[in-house]
Amino acid sequence: MFDKLFYQEKGFFLQSFHPAAVLVYLCVFLVLSLLYENPLYLLALLFLLAFLIRGVDGMEAWEGFLKAGVFLMLMVMIINPLVIRSGATIIWHGPAVPYLGKLNISMEAMYYGAASGIRLLVLISIFCLYNQMINPDRVLKLFSRVAGKSVLMIALSTRMFPTMVRDLKRIKEVQQFRGVDFDEGSLWEKARKYSCLYNVLLLSSLEGSMEIAESMQARAFGSGKRSVYSRNMLRPRDIICTGGSFLALSAAIWGLRYGCGLYTFYPEADFLIKDSTTLIALSVVLFYLSMPLILNEGWNYCRFLKSKI
Amino acid sequence: MGTNWGFYTTLIGIFSIVLLMLGMEKKGELSTRQVAVIAMLTALCTAGRAVTGVGLLFLQPTMFLVELAGFVYGARVGFFVGAMTPLISNFFNGQGPWTPWQMICWGLVGVSGAVFGVIFPRAGNTTLTVLCFFWGYLYGAIMDIWQWSVFMRPLTFKTYFLLWAAGFSFDSLRAAGNLLFCAALGYQTVKILRYFRKKMDVQYLENL
Known part of the structure; x- marks a missing residue:
């Protein structure tokens, strides 16, 4: 039952990265999913993650992970509209309840609940990808030093x-x-x-x-200073992946400084796409983050690229 | 939207647990027996959390064991057993950005047991059971802080209270589970753990 949720060596290209490169890549994903507030950006991250998970043949495990997150998502989506009074578009005037006051459900509060739900799915998917893409033993060895x-x-x-x-x-x-x-x-x-x-x-x-x-x-454990031996090779694919992650992070921070990725829910929800910069900033970040996917395609279909990475 | 507290609380969680684990490991040497006992108790707690976590909802025979490990073996063993339990059992129950906060909470359970052991070395099973019962609620309250900061807006006491109230039944189940398991198994467990503590202590007779 649990087997599907765990790492399995399937021989995919996406599983052949250096553990440090994958960790950096997934950390950038984690940071971005927490920094971005625009639902469009969060959805884009979710789609990218879906493609990556498909790349490691982890769709079945992903389903299991998503099921686990649905309860938390529903809770957030129910509590938000109940307590938030800042929304301007009221869709239901409810009765007065002690402590909470009048129950007015606003469109914006429900919208925020839904956006939080997407963020939760992104967070869960990141950890699902981690479980599928990287051998936990190799990560542990990385920290053994x-x-x-x-x-x-x-x-x-x-x-x-x-x-x-x-x-x-x-x-x-x-x-x-x-x-x-x-x-x-x-x-x-x-x-x-x-x-x-x-x-x-x-x-x-x-x-x-x-x-x-x-x-x-x-076996002489603890008898003196322990020695460390590492067999992980740093290949061009790892450098490209790490470089892509850092570029994506810098592009995202640069974009956030100009408000790309931020979003106001209250009192009235903002436009999803304010202007063309919103889309440009998103595509730049997505491009850098798709490096492993591009390399994966190159590995499968381009013999030249395969010989170089 | 102002300060992104969800991001900061997650970062604080990650950094604190990394620093705590490094600090606990570096400060004085862990003996081989301590390492093996910590690993074994963690495996036992993990099995309790992962296996019964699915079947019995929140009634887990785990938190009391962490507490008692801290009470008998001291803060360091208690902390490590506590912190590593969610880390490993979440491979089964679902790993996520909540893991560092869970690790801190569980680690604190172990440390609180140790503190209790120092202040009241002769504490009986009843006192320990009461402490376990309170941890059932306290754990929920601390974990709600993370959830609240990431998923709720605005960050007011009211939203926190509602989130806490929504999870109250689960917290109660956890507290009840702790109470039952500690009351039923606590006395025997402390006895067994104390027996192995005697076995772990190695004293060298230098001037023989």
Whole structure:
């Protein structure tokens, strides 16, 4: 069930980038999704993300991620119109409610709720793309130089997690063979049986951790300064991707200084496209952000480009 | 729209958790046994959060374990177990910009357990259960700050209160889950954790 949500090595070009390049690229995406307020800009980011996710064959996982975000999105969309009084176009005069006052639902407040919903989808999609595009182990290795022990602990517990679930099943089976029926009895009795299960799991896993510690010590862990070895290559594709990310960020900041990407919702919603600069600024940012997609197409269809990147 | 608080709160979350984790790691050496125990407890908490998170909604046998880990093993272990639990379990439940804030909150749960352990070393299970119960609500209130700053406008106390009220039932479920699990399993857990703390402490007899 969870397999689809995780990174799988599928041999796509988009999965072959240096982890640092992908991290920079996705960070720029994250910053832009938080800085932009114009719904058009947010939608454009969402579309670009959809193309990228399709490029790594992650549409199925994306669906799962989006489903998870719908509840939060609905909550934001309902609360916003209820509390915001700044909107000018009232579409429903509601009754007076204690503490909140008169419930007047305005068009602008609903609009803002919808725009926030799009932002949430963009944020979720960024992390979905992260899960599909980059091997978590390679990211961890990137940080092992600065925070070796934290990285080791994260890697260890990620590995331990499936073992834990397997252990739980094993202990349950052993108990069942000894005659414990987990489905029988009142709620209180069931709870007591499960609490025994938990105690055994805690004891056996902590015992296991002591063995791990001893085997780590036997392999000279913590005996001196640790050495770091990295096999990640920085190729032209990574430089182009990182360069594109920085150019996109600078273009976006430059645009934001002149109001491209900003938006006023209250008292009356602004025009979605104020003038041609709005579109030009958006296309420049999108062009720089599409670098990995362009390279992906080049890799698939242009032999010359393939030989160079 | 003025200052983009959503952006700033997310950045503050990311930087704080990175600095906290680096600081906690660099300040004094973590022993091999501590590393292994932290990893194992985190895996246990992750399993609790990810597996029951889907099946039992917010009734998770996790937060009390973080709290007790802090209470028995001290602030550093409590913090690491707490901070890494959402990081890893969110690979199953959905990673997002909320992760750093969740990490801070869970880390604080562990640290609060440790602080409690220093002030009241003889605290019984009832006291710890009450603390766990309060954390159920406090966690929701802190996480609402992030959500409020990113998705709500205008940023007034009223909008925050409404957001908090919308999540109140979930917070109550979490608090009730903490209360039940800590009341039922807390005593045994502390006993087991204390037993392993004795095993972890290595004392060298230098002048033998």
